[in-house]
Amino acid sequence: MGASGEQIQLGEAEVERLVAGLRRILAADELLLGREEVTPYECDGLTAYRQQPLAVALPAREEQVVEILRLCHGLGVPVVARGAGTGLSGGAMPVAQGIVLSLAKFMRILDIDPLARTARVQPGVRNLAISEAVAPYGFYYAPDPSSQIACTLGGNVAENSGGVHCLKYGLTVHNVLGLRVALVDGTVVEIGGTAPDSPGYDLLALMIGSEGMLGVVLEATVRLTPKPQLARVAMASFDDVVKAGNAVAEIIAAGIIPAGLEMMDKPATRAVEDFVHAGYDLEAEAILLAEADGTPEEVAEEMAAICAVLEKSGASSIRVSRDEAERLLFWAGRKAAFPAVGRITPDYLCMDGTIPRKHLAHVLTRIAELSREYGLRCANVFHAGDGNLHPLIMFDANRPGEIERATEYGGRILELSVEVGGTITGEHGVGIEKIVQMCAQFSPEELAAFRAVKAAFDPPGLLNPGKAVPTPRRCSEYRLTGSARQG
Amino acid sequence: MNDLTEQLRERVLAAATARAPLRIRGGGSKDFYGNPPSGEPLETGGHRGIVAYEPTELVVTARCGTPLAELEAALEEKGQMLAFEPPRFSPLPAGERGRGRGEAGGPALSPNPSPASGRGELGATVGGAIAAGLSGPRRATAGAARDFVLGVRLIDGRGEVLRFGGQVMKNVAGYDVSRLMAGALGTLGLLLEVSLKVLPKPAAEATLRFELPQDKALEALNRWSGQPLPLSASCWCDNLLSVRLSGARAAVAAARERLGGEALADADGFWQGLREQQADFFRGDAPLWRLSLPSKTPPLGLPGAPLIEWGGAQRWLRGELPAAQLREAAAQAGGHATLFRAGEDEKRRAGGAFQPLAAPLMEIQRRLKQGFDPQGLFNPGRLHPDL
Numbered sequence: 059m060g061a062s063g064e065q066i067q068l069g070e071a072e073v074e075r076l077v078a079g080l081r082r083i084l085a086a087d088e089l090l091l092g093r094e095e096v097t098p099y100e101c102d103g104l105t106a107y108r109q110q111p112l113a114v115a116l117p118a119r120e121e122q123v124v125e126i127l128r129l130c131h132g133l134g135v136p137v138v139a140r141g142a143g144t145g146l147s148g149g150a151m152p153v154a155q156g157i158v159l160s161l162a163k164f165m166r167i168l169d170i171d172p173l174a175r176t177a178r179v180q181p182g183v184r185n186l187a188i189s190e191a192v193a194p195y196g197f198y199y200a201p202d203p204s205s206q207i208a209c210t211l212g213g214n215v216a217e218n219s220g221g222v223h224c225l226k227y228g229l230t231v232h233n234v235l236g237l238r239v240a241l242v243d244g245t246v247v248e249i250g251g252t253a254p255d256s257p258g259y260d261l262l263a264l265m266i267g268s269e270g271m272l273g274v275v276l277e278a279t280v281r282l283t284p285k286p287q288l289a290r291v292a293m294a295s296f297d298d299v300v301k302a303g304n305a306v307a308e309i310i311a312a313g314i315i316p317a318g319l320e321m322m323d324k325p326a327t328r329a330v331e332d333f334v335h336a337g338y339d340l341e342a343e344a345i346l347l348a349e350a351d352g353t354p355e356e357v358a359e360e361m362a363a364i365c366a367v368l369e370k371s372g373a374s375s376i377r378v379s380r381d382e383a384e385r386l387l388f389w390a391g392r393k394a395a396f397p398a399v400g401r402i403t404p405d406y407l408c409m410d411g412t413i414p415r416k417h418l419a420h421v422l423t424r425i426a427e428l429s430r431e432y433g434l435r436c437a438n439v440f441h442a443g444d445g446n447l448h449p450l451i452m453f454d455a456n457r458p459g460e461i462e463r464a465t466e467y468g469g470r471i472l473e474l475s476v477e478v479g480g481t482i483t484g485e486h487g488v489g490i491e492k493i494v495q496m497c498a499q500f501s502p503e504e505l506a507a508f509r510a511v512k513a514a515f516d517p518p519g520l521l522n523p524g525k526a527v528p529t530p531r532r533c534s535e536y537r538l539t540g541s542a543r544q545g
Numbered sequence: 546m547n548d549l550t551e552q553l554r555e556r557v558l559a560a561a562t563a564r565a566p567l568r569i570r571g572g573g574s575k576d577f578y579g580n581p582p583s584g585e586p587l588e589t590g591g592h593r594g595i596v597a598y599e600p601t602e603l604v605v606t607a608r609c610g611t612p613l614a615e616l617e618a619a620l621e622e623k624g625q626m627l628a629f630e631p632p633r634f635s636p637l638p639a640g641e642r643g644r645g646r647g648e649a650g651g652p653a654l655s656p657n658p659s660p661a662s663g664r665g666e667l668g669a670t671v672g673g674a675i676a677a678g679l680s681g682p683r684r685a686t687a688g689a690a691r692d693f694v695l696g697v698r699l700i701d702g703r704g705e706v707l708r709f710g711g712q713v714m715k716n717v718a719g720y721d722v723s724r725l726m727a728g729a730l731g732t733l734g735l736l737l738e739v740s741l742k743v744l745p746k747p748a749a750e751a752t753l754r755f756e757l758p759q760d761k762a763l764e765a766l767n768r769w770s771g772q773p774l775p776l777s778a779s780c781w782c783d784n785l786l787s788v789r790l791s792g793a794r795a796a797v798a799a800a801r802e803r804l805g806g807e808a809l810a811d812a813d814g815f816w817q818g819l820r821e822q823q824a825d826f827f828r829g830d831a832p833l834w835r836l837s838l839p840s841k842t843p844p845l846g847l848p849g850a851p852l853i854e855w856g857g858a859q860r861w862l863r864g865e866l867p868a869a870q871l872r873e874a875a876a877q878a879g880g881h882a883t884l885f886r887a888g889e890d891e892k893r894r895a896g897g898a899f900q901p902l903a904a905p906l907m908e909i910q911r912r913l914k915q916g917f918d919p920q921g922l923f924n925p926g927r928l929h930p931d932l
Binding site: 171172173174175195196197217218220224225228229231232241245247248249251252253254255256257258259260261263264266267268272282284285286287307308310311313314315352353355356358359360412413414415416441443444445446479480481482483484485486487488492496499500501503504505507508510511512513514515517526527 | 599600601602603604624678680684685688689691692701703705707708709711712713714715716717718719720721722724725727728729733744745746748767768770771772773774775792793794795796798799837838839840841855858859875878879880881883899900901902903905906907909910912913915916917928929932
């Protein structure tokens with residue numbers, strides 16, 4: 059039965075055989091059992107959802123991963139792969155009747171090839187560690203999610219992570235060339251590679267963003283990008299978010315693809331300024347950051363064009379970073395937006411819809427209306443270049459009913475994103491958090507196609523079951539109750 | 546603007562009832578590509594028109610039968626382009642003829658005669674370009690066809706109309722089925738609509754030419770690709786290396802200064818001829834092999850003189866070459882070999898147009914085909930005998 063793993067119930071004998079098998083494969087300190095030991099693994103970055111697994115495996119060698127998969131395949135035990143656990147959608151939340159397969163010990167950069175501009179890394183290598191390791195050769199790894207200090211490449215592959223530079227430099231799917239993958243039964247395959255356009259179907263495209271449901275990444279070969287000689291960022295204030303949104307459209311209409319193009323609204327700016335002191339304009343309704351990179355001549359040309367557009371679009375003030383320190387300071391605020399909001403509220407939920415940018419004003423207006431309706435504050439951080447909107451809904455989990463209200467508010471925002479032609483998740487993944495909204499975005503037939511993809515890679519449905527693709531039953535429940543709430 | 550969704554769906558449903566396979570065909574410009582097609586022709590050229598184009602969102606959505614030429618003309622008007630430069634492999638529309646290849650322009654250059662009556666006027670379609678998944682000279686730096694696919698609407702083998710992806714750059718809801726369609730040669734479904742990311746045309750371009758033997762040219766290309774230079778295309782043939790620079794005026798000027806070489810006058814014509822395979826190298830009927838390799842692979846010493854593109858990653862060979870030897874050499878280097886243009890017999894002798902896959906990967910592909918097209922209605926055998 060495809061994708062049925064979430065309903066799996068193991069008998070006592072099977073659990074015993076599982077534990078005995080894991081003990082054979084793993085050293086004592088590579089296996090966590092029992093409530094206290096596995097508790098640190100019961101959730102990822104989405105802490106509202108928790109589940110204790112049967113065991114946590116911490117292998118250090120590829121052969122161990124293969125043997126664990128063979129063992130679990132034989133016993134019908136679900137496996138949830140995990141990197142650094144920084145995911146924001148509960149994609150790495152354990153399954154009750156399954157194990158967590160941590161790849162945290164696979165931290166080696168196996169090969170850096172400066173001539174071919176590639177690096178081959180293990181899945182537990184941190185995103186930023188790649189850029190650090192290749193910096194001496196004049197390269198970096200382009201996708202830069204805000205969690206890049208901690209998040210791992212295996213997790214980036216699972217989520218198709220983006221970052222603030224992806225309008226120009228692409229997402230994980232554009233920067234990972236090949237994967238070495240262990241399939242559900244332990245078979246190891248090479249998918250993609252450094253030669254372009256692999257024959258047959260593009261399995262690499264399916265693997266990237268598959269939330270650990272199609273295979274376990276053992277190695278990734280990534281494209282390295284030459285470091286631009288210079289980067290400068292312009293910071294513009296606007297007294298109206300609509301003006302800021304129009305400025306973004308005008309920059310693109312002028313034929314410019316900025317290296318980064320980010321927007322924050324007033325509540326986000328205020329939270330950030332208190333925290334980072336980046337010199338943000340506290341009176342502005344919206345702040346726009348636009349970065350140009352390249353040769354000094356190129357940056358000068360592009361920055362002049364960007365500033366001309368910003369001025370014409372009614373920016374109330376424009377500052378251009380004078381040096382690298384100031385550029386990093388301007389960005390520091392944006393990159394710290396989530397923790398900054400975390401300081402001013404006991405809890406927050408981070409939404410991740412993507413919308414066609416022309417609907418920004420409408421969507422922000424609706425978010426503000428909903429904020430009043432639910433009585434919850436919301437700050438908005440926006441990857442303006444690519445339409446990816448992160449509303450941060452603030453609440454206090456200790457107040458009865460608030461988490462439910464926040465969740466429902468978030469759901470409404472996601473449904474709004476779908477309504478205007480966007481998507482419920484741009485880069486954080488569906489995981490467990492947005493699984494219900496999948497029923498709003500896709501028809502039963504489309505969801506069946508996703509299940510067919512899952513079954514093509516993982517016929518018994520043991521890899522991260524219950525995530526990302528809802529069961530038909532869950533969707534029929536949603537259609538009954540969800541539509542009532544809409545009215 | 547013509548929406549034939551219902552008619553196309555009825556055709557698929559009828560074929561499903563009759564268990565009669567379909568051969569999906571847009572403009573017929575890539576009939577030569579892949580394994581010989583079979584099945585009842587299902588023409589998609591009538592389902593055409595640009596459905597939505599938002600220049601400031603960098604997204605265009607078009608029906609599958611929209612001529613590529615029409616789409617690219619619409620983008621051109623707004624100073625934008627399909628950065629993966631999909632080849633049309635069909636006669637250029639009348640207005641553009643002669644602009645491409647100078648004195649040598651015109652249909653006589655086309656390595657393949659124009660397709661039968663009527664089809665030639667339509668030329669390559671958007672659906673065909675994505676189904677074939679082919680990319681032109683800019684691919685090495687800008688990305689491949691699949692990199693620009695944002696969403697698709699398709700009819701599956703059960704006659705259901707399905708939508709995947711969308712019209713936004715970032716979308717991780719569900720598996721990336723849209724990109725899966727790029728290069729699937731229509732074997733997983735009939736593409737109704739595709740949404741593509743578009744990019745502004747570069748402000749400036751220049752092409753430089755160097756006289757270099759193959760090994761030195763490969764070395765230079767790989768070295769330059771690792772530097773912050775605005776490279777956008779490359780071609781080595783007959784000891785001549787041509788390199789295109791695209792970007793901001795200042796960046797192109799600075800790179801020209803740095804790299805030296807000789808400026809090429811009719812650069813647009815040169816790259817167009819390469820993209821459309823109308824350059825001298827591609828003339829005549831001799832089989833055409835495409836080797837896809839890691840860019841830094843040294844010269845392979847295979848029979849015949851290659852034409853090299855994509856910074857070393859795409860290498861073309863002409864002639865009746867030993868298929869097994871080519872495939873072995875490509876695999877050894879970490880790549881693969883495709884018999885790109887050849888007669889049906891030649892392709893059969895080569896064991897098919899494409900390099901075979903490892904058994905476990907083939908098994909996944911079979912199950913994918915089964916999932917989207919359980920009766921095997923769409924383009925059977927075109928990509929692989931089992932798919």
